[in-house]
Amino acid sequence: MQSAVIIGNLDGVHRGHQAVLRQARALADARGLCTVVLTFDPHPSQVLRGFTPPRLATLERRVELLRRHGADDVVVEPFTLDFAALTPSRFAKELLVERLGARAVVVGENFRFGAKRAGDLEALRGFGRELGFEVAAAEVAGDERGPFSSTRVRDAIAGGDLDEATRLLGRRHSISGVVEGGDRRGRTIGFPTANLGGVPEVLPPRGVYAVFADDRPGVMNLGVRPTVDGANLRVEVHLFDFDGDLYGQSMRVHLVSRIRDEKKFSGLDELRAQIALDAEAARRSLATAPPGDGG
Numbered sequence: 001m002q003s004a005v006i007i008g009n010l011d012g013v014h015r016g017h018q019a020v021l022r023q024a025r026a027l028a029d030a031r032g033l034c035t036v037v038l039t040f041d042p043h044p045s046q047v048l049r050g051f052t053p054p055r056l057a058t059l060e061r062r063v064e065l066l067r068r069h070g071a072d073d074v075v076v077e078p079f080t081l082d083f084a085a086l087t088p089s090r091f092a093k094e095l096l097v098e099r100l101g102a103r104a105v106v107v108g109e110n111f112r113f114g115a116k117r118a119g120d121l122e123a124l125r126g127f128g129r130e131l132g133f134e135v136a137a138a139e140v141a142g143d144e145r146g147p148f149s150s151t152r153v154r155d156a157i158a159g160g161d162l163d164e165a166t167r168l169l170g171r172r173h174s175i176s177g178v179v180e181g182g183d184r185r186g187r188t189i190g191f192p193t194a195n196l197g198g199v200p201e202v203l204p205p206r207g208v209y210a211v212f213a214d215d216r217p218g219v220m221n222l223g224v225r226p227t228v229d230g231a232n233l234r235v236e237v238h239l240f241d242f243d244g245d246l247y248g249q250s251m252r253v254h255l256v257s258r259i260r261d262e263k264k265f266s267g268l269d270e271l272r273a274q275i276a277l278d279a280e281a282a283r284r285s286l287a288t289a290p291p292g293d294g295g
Contacts, residue, residue: 088119171295
């Protein structure tokens with residue numbers, strides 16, 4: 001297999017990453033190569049510094065999105081201390097050429113590789129001349145505020161600006177988890193919810209949101225439920241016109257619009273009335289929105 005290889009973490013596969021994928025795809029097509037993304041798990045920062053930036057997408061979702069935007073194959077390299085200790089020359093020869101069949105490599109201008117980050121773009125070009133692959137600097141796509149970046153997307157989501165996050169991603173941000181058993185209080189007031197556990201992605205501020213759970217329309221409450229307990233943070237999704245058993249199933253929730261902040265009510269009657277208003281607001285928001293992630 002001869003390939004054009006894109007290297008990077010590519011968290012979120014935002015519009016900047018998509019531009020790089022288009023660049024690599026065009027290069028691969030012109031050379032008769034396949035397009036391969038080399039990415040890493042866990043995040044190198046977790047192994048080297050004990051810190052991982054909040055994730056925009058799970059590994060499974062990242063692979064799905066990379067394939068959607070032009071990758072023929074995605075190679076997930078386990079990032080370990082042994083891997084981090086590879087010399088730049090071994091990284092180029094053993095990983096890029098021998099394992100991935102690289103005939104072209106696309107990386108960012110600030111790309112570093114090999115033990116102690118000793119290799120840079122110019123070093124990679126030198127290895128390319130020696131080993132028979134060309135190196136292209138990745139396109140930098142952006143807008144009047146600067147380059148598209150995962151940090152900008154995280155900041156938009158954390159600030160509750162879903163429109164900006166959608167613009168930067170080229171699709172809606174989504175969160176995922178497994179439906180867990182709850183206290184069934186929502187069912188007693190006419191709004192049963194699916195309680196999503198183990199959500200790994202960046203969360204927006206606490207409040208109520210119009211969502212698509214996979215392709216089903218609904219309304220999501222993210223918060224500590226101050227009216228009834230005010231304890232642990234919960235992600236609760238009420239699906240419109242649905243009455244089924246979702247326990248134990250995986251669910252992906254695409255965030256469409258923010259309806260209101262979290263609020264404490266005087267009791268269950270006032271809460272029930274507000275949820276009905278929230279559901280109507282969500283229905284209106286979703287009426288003209290394409291389902292899923294809108295991408």
